[in-house]
Amino acid sequence: xxxxxxxxxxxxxxxxxxxxxxxxxxxxxxxxxxxxxxxxxxxxxxxxxxxxxxxxxxxxxxxxxxxxxxxxxxxxxxxxxxxxxxxxxxxxxxxxxxxxxxxxxxxxxxxxxxxxxxxxxxxxxxxxxxxxxxxxxxxxxxxxxxxxxxxxxxxxxxxxxxxxxxxxxxxxxxxxxxxxxxxxxxxxxxxxxxxxxxxxxxxxxxxxxxxxxxxxxxxxxxxxxxxxxxxxxxxxxxxxxxxxxxxxxx
Amino acid sequence: xxxxxxxxxxxxxxxxxxxxxxxxxxxxxxxxxxxxxxxxxxxxxxxxxxxxxxxxxxxxxxxxxxxxxxxxxxxxxxxxxxxxxxxxxxxxxxxxxxxxxxxxxxxxxxxxxxxxxxxxxxxxxxxxxxxxxxxxxxxxxxxxxxxxxxxxxxxxxxxxxxxxxxxxxxxxxxxxxxxxxxxxxxxxxxxxxxxxxxxxxxxxxxxxxxxxxxxxxx
Amino acid sequence: xxxxxxxxxxxxxxxxxxxxxxxxxxxxxxxxxxxxxxxxxxxxxxxxxxxxxxxxxxxxxxxxxxxxxxxxxxxxxxxxxxxxxxxxxxxxxxxxxxxxxxxxxxxxxxxxxxxxxxxxxxxxxxxxxxxxxxxxxxxxxxxxxxxxxxxxxxxxxxxxxxxxxxxxxxxxxxxxxxxxxxxxxxxxxxxxxxxxxxxxxxxxxxxxxxxxxxxxxxxxxxxxxxxxxxxxxxxxxxxxxxxxxxxxxxxxxxxxxxxxxxxxxxxxxxxxxxxxxxxxxxxxxxxxxx
Ligand SMILES: Nc1ncnc2c1ncn2[C@@H]1O[C@H](COP(=O)(O)OP(=O)(O)OP(=O)(O)O)[C@@H](O)[C@H]1O
Ligand SMILES: [Mg+2]
Numbered sequence: 138x139x140x141x142x143x144x145x146x147x148x149x150x151x152x153x154x155x156x157x158x159x160x161x162x163x164x165x166x167x168x169x170x171x172x173x174x175x176x177x178x179x180x181x182x183x184x185x186x187x188x189x190x191x192x193x194x195x196x197x198x199x200x201x202x203x204x205x206x207x208x209x210x211x212x213x214x215x216x217x218x219x220x221x222x223x224x225x226x227x228x229x230x231x232x233x234x235x236x237x238x239x240x241x242x243x244x245x246x247x248x249x250x251x252x253x254x255x256x257x258x259x260x261x262x263x264x265x266x267x268x269x270x271x272x273x274x275x276x277x278x279x280x281x282x283x284x285x286x287x288x289x290x291x292x293x294x295x296x297x298x299x300x301x302x303x304x305x306x307x308x309x310x311x312x313x314x315x316x317x318x319x320x321x322x323x324x325x326x327x328x329x330x331x332x333x334x335x336x337x338x339x340x341x342x343x344x345x346x347x348x349x350x351x352x353x354x355x356x357x358x359x360x361x362x363x364x365x366x367x368x369x370x371x372x373x374x375x376x377x378x379x380x381x382x383x384x385x386x387x
Numbered sequence: 388x389x390x391x392x393x394x395x396x397x398x399x400x401x402x403x404x405x406x407x408x409x410x411x412x413x414x415x416x417x418x419x420x421x422x423x424x425x426x427x428x429x430x431x432x433x434x435x436x437x438x439x440x441x442x443x444x445x446x447x448x449x450x451x452x453x454x455x456x457x458x459x460x461x462x463x464x465x466x467x468x469x470x471x472x473x474x475x476x477x478x479x480x481x482x483x484x485x486x487x488x489x490x491x492x493x494x495x496x497x498x499x500x501x502x503x504x505x506x507x508x509x510x511x512x513x514x515x516x517x518x519x520x521x522x523x524x525x526x527x528x529x530x531x532x533x534x535x536x537x538x539x540x541x542x543x544x545x546x547x548x549x550x551x552x553x554x555x556x557x558x559x560x561x562x563x564x565x566x567x568x569x570x571x572x573x574x575x576x577x578x579x580x581x582x583x584x585x586x587x588x589x590x591x592x593x594x595x596x597x598x599x600x601x602x603x604x605x
Numbered sequence: 606x607x608x609x610x611x612x613x614x615x616x617x618x619x620x621x622x623x624x625x626x627x628x629x630x631x632x633x634x635x636x637x638x639x640x641x642x643x644x645x646x647x648x649x650x651x652x653x654x655x656x657x658x659x660x661x662x663x664x665x666x667x668x669x670x671x672x673x674x675x676x677x678x679x680x681x682x683x684x685x686x687x688x689x690x691x692x693x694x695x696x697x698x699x700x701x702x703x704x705x706x707x708x709x710x711x712x713x714x715x716x717x718x719x720x721x722x723x724x725x726x727x728x729x730x731x732x733x734x735x736x737x738x739x740x741x742x743x744x745x746x747x748x749x750x751x752x753x754x755x756x757x758x759x760x761x762x763x764x765x766x767x768x769x770x771x772x773x774x775x776x777x778x779x780x781x782x783x784x785x786x787x788x789x790x791x792x793x794x795x796x797x798x799x800x801x802x803x804x805x806x807x808x809x810x811x812x813x814x815x816x817x818x819x820x821x822x823x824x825x826x827x828x829x830x831x832x833x834x835x836x837x838x839x840x841x842x843x844x845x846x847x848x849x850x851x852x853x854x855x856x857x858x859x860x861x862x863x864x865x866x867x868x869x870x871x872x873x874x875x876x877x878x879x880x881x882x883x884x885x886x887x888x889x890x891x892x893x894x895x
Contacts, residue, residue, distance in 0.1 A: 195507050213432050215515055222513025232508035236526050245522065246512035291508075298512060461796065464803035471804065474789070553796075554771070554789045563706055567772040570733045572710050 144207065146171045146302055146333050147192060152201035154187060161187050163357040165201070169302075169335060174328045176344040176365070177337045179354035180380060185337040188354070189306045192335065193224040206301060222250050225295030229307040231287040233279035233294070239266065240275040243294045251298065258297075265293040269323050285316025289323055296327075303327065305336040321347075341384060345369060353377045392574035393581075396565045403561030404582050410479055410547040410557060411586070415540055417483025422490025427520055429495050440491065447488035453549050456481045460553045478550035486543045493535035497528030530601040537594030541587050558582045642695065649843075649850040650694060653718055659691040662703030662717035662842075666793045668818030669874050670723050673702070683721040685870035686740055686841070686861075690719070693857045704792050706772040709733050712842050719854070720842035723815060725774040726889070735847065736840030737854035740867070742886045744833025745775045746813035748820065750801060751828050756808050758831035762786045768797035768806040775811040778835060794819060802826055812837045814875060821878040838886060855888045 147169035154162035161184045169175050177185045190196040191203055194210045194217060203210055205224060211217045234242050243262035247253040253261075266272045269289040271282070279287055288308055295303060305324065309317045321343050328334060328347045338344065344351055344365055351368040353361040353376075361374045372378045393400070428440035447455070460477040463470040472480075501524050509523040510516075548559035562579035566572045644650035653659050663671035663683050670681040679700045691698035703711050703722045711717045712734045719737075726736045749756050756762060763785045769776040771790035779786055789806055791797055798819050800806040809816065813833050820827045841854055861867040862885040871882055 193511060195510065218510070218513045218515045220513075221511060224511070226508070226511035228504060228508065230504055232502075232504035234505060234508065234523050234527075246514070249518055249522065250513040294508075294512070457796070461799040461803060461805075464805060474805075552792065554791055563771055567706060567777075570709055570729065 144171075145169060146173075146206055147335070148202070148204040149188070149191070150202045150204075152188075152191060152203060153199045154184075154191060154196060155199055161357050162191070162198070165359055167352065167359060167362075169333060170349075172331045172333055173349045174332075174334045174336065174347055175350050175352060176348035177335065177352045177354060178339065178341075178344060178380075179360075183354040184357045185354050186306050189304050189335060189337050192302075192304055193221050193226055195226075218250070222246070222298055223301045225292075225298060225300035225303040227288070227291050227295055227303065227305045227308045229310050231279070231284070231291045231311070233287055233291055235279055238276050238278060239271070239282070239290045242279070242290060243297045246294065246298045262293070262297055265296055266290065269293045270319065283316060284312045285319045288312065288316075288320045292320070292323055292327075302333045302335070305334065305338070307337050307339070309338065309340060339384075341369070353380070355380070389571070389574060392565065392569045392571040393578035396569070396575075396578070399561045399565055400558065400578055400582050403556060403558040403579075404585070406550075406555065406557040406560070407544070407547050407582070407586065410475075410482060410550060410555070411544045413479045414482035414486060414543055414547060417480070418486035418490045418539070418543060419536075421483060421487035423494055423525075425487060425491035426494035426498060427517070429491065430498055430520070431516060444488045444491050447485055448492075450485075452481070452485050452546055453552055455485055456549050456552055474550075474553045475555050478547075478553060478555045482543065482547055482550075486539060486546070489539045489542070490536065493532055493539055494525075494528065496535065497530075497532030498524055500531040501527045530598075533594060533598045533601055537591070537598075540594070541590055544587050544590065545583060642693070645849075649718070649847055650853055653694055653696055657696050658699040659687070659694055659696050659719070660701060660717040661687040661691075661698050662701050662708060662711045662720040663687065663722045664704070665700075665702040666795050667723055667815060668822055669878065670814065670818065671700075671721070672818075680874070682741070682871055682874040683723065683839075685874060686858075686867075687719070687721045689861050689866050689870065690721075690841075690854060690857055693853075693860075705770050706792065708842060712844055715844070718843070722842075723812060724840055724842050725812075725837045726840035727774060730842070731891075733845060734842050735845050735851050736842060736889075737851050738840035738858060738888055739838030739886045740841065740858050740888075741814075741839040741871075742883060743812040743814040743837045743839070745778060745810060745835040745837060746816055746829055746833045747831055748801070748809045748816040748827050748829050749807065751826055753807070756830060759783060759834050762808060762810070765807040766805075768800050768809045769811050770794055770797070773811060774837060775835075779810055798823070798827070817875070817878050838889075852890075855890055858885075858888050 145168040149165050149167040152162055152165040165188060177189065179185050187196055191198050192205065194203070205220060208220060210220055233239070234245070237245065240259060240262050243265060244255070244258040247258040247261070248255055263272060263275055266275050269292055271286050271289055274282055274286060274290070279290070282290065308324070309320050312320065317340070321340060324336070324343070325347050348365050350362055351365050352359050353368065353374070355376050361368065361372065361377050363373070368377070369381065372381055425440045425443055428436040431437060456478060459481045460474055463477065505527060506519055506524055509519040514522065547557055550557050551560035551563060554560060558579050562575050565575040565578070569575060644654060663679060665671060665673040665679060667681060671679055671683040672681050673679050684700065687698045701711070701717055703717065703720055708720045708722060708724060709730065712720055726739055747756060747759065747762065756765060759782065762779065762783045765786055766789065767779055767786045768789045768791065769779060771792060776788060776790050779788055789800070794809070794811065794815060797806065797809040801809050809819070813829060816829045820829055843850055843854065858867070867885050876882055
C-alpha cells in the first residue's frame, strides 16, 4: 500500500463489526490522507456502506478504533455530535428533510450547530445551491425536485457545514441514468478543490478519473488497495479480477 | 322525573362541565408534555433512558386509572406534608400521568413512521439527539401522530370522570348529585352524556381538521 | 351490572299479578323456619322460591353490617337479617354489593330482590321504592381523630372539612344543618376514614353504627364524639308497590323479634363493639304513597 504524505485524516484500526451473527466488517485497517479521494468498490453486501457509516459513527464498531483528524470518535452525546459536524455525509436516498424547503435544509446545520446568523447562513446557502447548479430551487420543497437535483441539494447541505471530510454512500445508485453525470460532476469539482472524500460507488469511470486510490472490499474485508490505473489494469487479487470481469461485461 | 331532571339542573351540569373542561385541559397539557418526553426517552441512544421509558409506559398503561387515582389521593399524603394536595390536584396529576403513557406510544409510533434516513441525515449534520427529534423527526411524525393523539385526547376527556371517585367536581360527580336529588338516574345520565358529547364531538372535528391541514402541509 | 331486559320484564309481570291478586297471606305467620312454606303463585315470594335464591343488595365495605371478608363471605348485621329472610323463604341468600347510590336502581331494575344495606327510610326514597321495617334504629354521629379535641359535637363542624358518603342521608343532613361545613362525599366510608387519617378531612359523619364499625377497625386512630343527633331507621328496600312482599318481610321481622333470632343477629355483629344494644323497633306498615 502506498501511503500519502502527511498525517492521515481518517484511520481505521482493526475494526470489526457484526449485526447479530453476521460478521460484516473483519479486521479493517485503512487510512485516508488529507485531500485524498478514496473510492470503495466491491460486490453487494461486502460491507462498503457499513464501513462508510462507521467513519461518522452512524454504526458503532465492536472492536478496533476509528480516528478522524487524530481524534477517536466518542461513543455518544454532544462530543460525538461536534465531531460529526466536521464530516459531511451523502446518502444513496438523499434524505433531504422532507418538511423543509431546500434552502432550509442547507441552512439548518450552520444555524443550529455552528451558530451562524440566519441571514448569513441563507446567503451562503444560496451561493452553495448555485454552485451545485440548483440556485433556482432554493425555495422548493424536496419532493418537487428531480433525483439529481435532490442529491445535489444534499451535497450542498453537507458542504454548508464546511466539513473536513465528505462521505458518499452510493450517491448515484438511486438516480435515473440521465441525472448521474450532473451529480458526479459536482463531486469531481469537489475533488479538484482538494476535499478529502470517501466514495462508495459502482461508477468505475468516476473511480478511474477522480479517485486517488481504490479500495476493493469483499466478504467484509479490504482485499486490495491500489491507485486506479494499477487496480483496473492489473488487479492483484483473483477476487478483484473476478469482480471487474463481471462489471466490465455489463 | 323526565326531561325536567335535566332542565332543572342545568346549573349543576354547567358547574360539572367547567370542572371537566379544566381537568381535560390540565390533564392533556401534562400528558402531552410528559408523553413526548417519554417518547424521546424511548428512542434515545441511552439504554437506561430507554428502559426507564419502557418501565413507565408498561406500568402506567397496565394500572387501571381508578386505582391510580385512589392510590394517589390516599397514598401520597402518607409521604408527608409536601404531598398533601387538593383532591382536584390528585385527579389532574393522575390523569396526566396515566395518559402520558398513551401519548408516549402514539408519538413513538409516529417517530417510527419517519424514515430512519431522516434521523441519520440530521445526526450527520452534527445535531444533538434532542434537536434531531425536535427539528427533524417530530415535525414529520406530527402528521401520523394526529389521529392516534386525537383518540388519546378524547379518551382522556371521558376518563376525567374517574375523579368522581375522589369527589372532584366534574360532569360525572355532579350527575351523581342530580341522581341522588331526583332519583331519576336515566335522564340524569342522559344529561351527562350530552355534556360529554358537547366536549368530545368538537374535539373529533378539530382533530379531523388538523389531520387534513397537516396532510397538505408537505 | 344491568339485568337482562327479559328478566326485568318477567319480574315486572309477576309484580303486577301480585298486585292484582291483593290477597292476604294468612297462613304465613304460623309457618316454622324448618318446613318450607308455600306461597300463592304469582307472588314475589313464590318467584324467589322457584328461583331458589334471594338476591340481596348489601354493603361490602361496612364493618359490622355488611363487610366482605377475605374468605369471600359477607358478614354483618344486615347480612344476618337477610339470612333470616331467606330462611323464611326456604332459599339461600345471594349477596351483591350495593353502594349507597346504587340502591334504588338495583331495586327498580330487579338486579336484587331486596336491599339490606344500612338503608335509612325516608320519604324521598319512598317515592321510588318501598321499605319494610325498620329493623334497626341508629343516629347520626361524628368521628374524629383520636388526638382531636376541637370537634366535640355537631356545632363544632361549622367551617370544618367533613366527609361522608354521597347520596347518604347523613350527607344531606350536614348540608342543611351545618351549611358552612365543607362537605366531601365519596362512594365508600373507607375513603372517608383514610382521608381522616391523612388529614384530608377533619371529621367523618354518618350513622353512629357505621362509625363504630370504623373505630373497631382502627381504635388507635379514631374516636366517636358527642351524642347522636338524628334518628336513622334502617329499612329493607323492595320494589315499590309490592304489598304482599312487604307484608311478608314485615311479618318475618316481627317473628324474628319474638323468637330471638333478631337479637342473636345483632349480638353476633354490632354486639362485639357496643355493650348496650337497642331493642327492636316496631315495624312501620305505612300506606304506600301513589
Ligand atoms: N442494520 C443492519 N442490520 C442487520 N444487518 C445489516 C444491517 N446493515 C447491513 N446489514 C448487513 O450487513 C452486510 C453488509 O451490508 P452493507 O450495506 O455494508 O453492504 P454494501 O457493501 O454496502 O452492499 P450494497 O452494495 O448492496 O449497498 C449485508 O449482508 C447486510 O445485509
Ligand atoms: Mg451499500
